[in-house]
Amino acid sequence: MTVFLVLGVVGTALLLLSLVAGDLLDGALEALEAGWLSTAVLGGFIGAFGFGGAAADGAGAPLPVSLAVGAGAGLVVGWFAWWITRLVKDGPSDGTVSISDSVGQVGQVITAIPVGGYGVVRVVVGGHALQLNASAAAPIEAGAQVNVTGVLSPTAVSVAATWQPPTLAE
Secondary structure (H helix, E strand, C coil), rough: HHHHHHHHHHHHHHHHHHHHHCHHHEEEEEHHCCCCHHHHHHHHHHHHHHHHHHHHCCCCCCHHHHHHHHHHHHHHHHHHHHHHHHHCCCCCCCCCCCCHCCCCEEEEEEECCCCCCCCEEEEEECCCEEEEEEEECCCEEEEEEEEEEEEEEEEEEEEECCCCCCHHHH
């Protein structure tokens, strides 16, 4: 039982170390040429093998049964560690939003845009609200919706008023 407990503690320590040190330890396993093997998978397998085997041994199971229970527990936890690390590493990652991402988006004028001058528009891009200086060919009042048509500088865009259907009151 002591050997199983030592394996459980060593595996858990390796798993915790992999969470703290992360990619540094994964570089040590690159020689194995297996994309599925990581320190999290290895630590999870060893820890679950040790504690699973210790639980079976403590319940009075013979050694072959304790080894089988430990291996089964190790495979389950190792698979889960592989699945969760793959999910995190391969998950989508939004890049930094840039002003060019606003082209084609609809925004709202915050500060009126005069002819030949600049106003301010707010555009939501990828869930991020950008507040940009804006220029237009015709004056646009505050509160109006606009389409971003181009980038003028790192902080300014060109816009055009969106077509609004006439209301019944007109």
